[in-house]
Amino acid sequence: MSRELPPQQAFQTHCLAQMGVVSWLSIDKSGSASDNVSGTVFMPPQPWPIDTDVAADVVSAPPSMGFKAADPEPAPVPKLSPEEKEPLVHNLREQLNAGPEIIVEDLQPIEELAVDIVIEPESNVVSQITHLDIRAYALLNKLLILSDVPQVFSQAEDIERLALKMGQALLKQPIDEWQGSAFSWPGQLRNPYFTNRTDWLFGALESYVGRLVKDFPEVPLLVLAGAKVTQLVEDLPADTLLKQYPTARIVSLPELHRIPELRKEAWEEMQSTLFS
Incomplete structure (x- = not known):
């Protein structure tokens, strides 16, 4: 027995067939199951209508895998020269002198020196004259x-x-x-x-x-x-x-x-x- 299925049911039947299910039960009008029905599913080449305005975008977009939403495209990575990818220590001086927008960190260790600060005590001499x-x-x-x-x-x-x-x-x-x-x-x-x-x-x-x-x-x-x-x-x-x-x-x-x-x-x- 063969019959034409609605597009949605035809797609579900196709997915079941991909998983190895090739027979299904037929439900009559009274709601009771009848004998098993087997056969071939004939699906139209384009079961869902396509908007012609966005057809070009759909065609150019890469095909998605399964039902997962497509991830956003990563930002383009600028191409760098080998010298820019691996800066050497002997090039730091040239980079520092290249322009004020380039900041080169000092690679030398910081040395702290103890400095004795002499604070003179306030004089104990007192005078009533301040002006x-x-x-x-x-x-x-x-x-x-x-x-x-x-x-x-x-x-x-x-x-x-x-x-x-x-x-x-x-x-x-x-x-x-x-x-x-x-x-x-x-x-x-x-x-x-x-x-x-x-x-x-x-x-x-x-x-x-x-x-x-x-x-x-x-x-x-x-x-x-x-x-x-x-x-x-x-x-x-x-x-x-x-x-x-x-x-x-x-x-x-x-x-x-x-x-x-x-x-x-x-x-x-x-x-x-x-x-x-």
């Missing part, structure tokens, strides 16, 4: 005047004239060689670390005075004019060179300029201290 604004006048490489000035100072010319008159009276000769400069602490520094370290202020002041008196042939005569600069020099260590100079202590030059009555007392102090 200082002074004007300095070096006259004839003999006399040095350090005077307090206000932080906002606008009488520079008047104070210079007063300092020159004082120097001329003390040294008893015309002042034809002199220099004036300013010192401010902490100045433009805004780091609180500097303002809290008194030893830094001491060092800055000593360096500043050292530059002023470096051309003095003899020990300079020092005039400290003002409470702040006087107190700061008093707080310096005893072995500081600045404390070894003959020193007169008077009020600041701005005060002498505003109050002429103080000049007599200042004059007597300078005479008795510097020329005794």
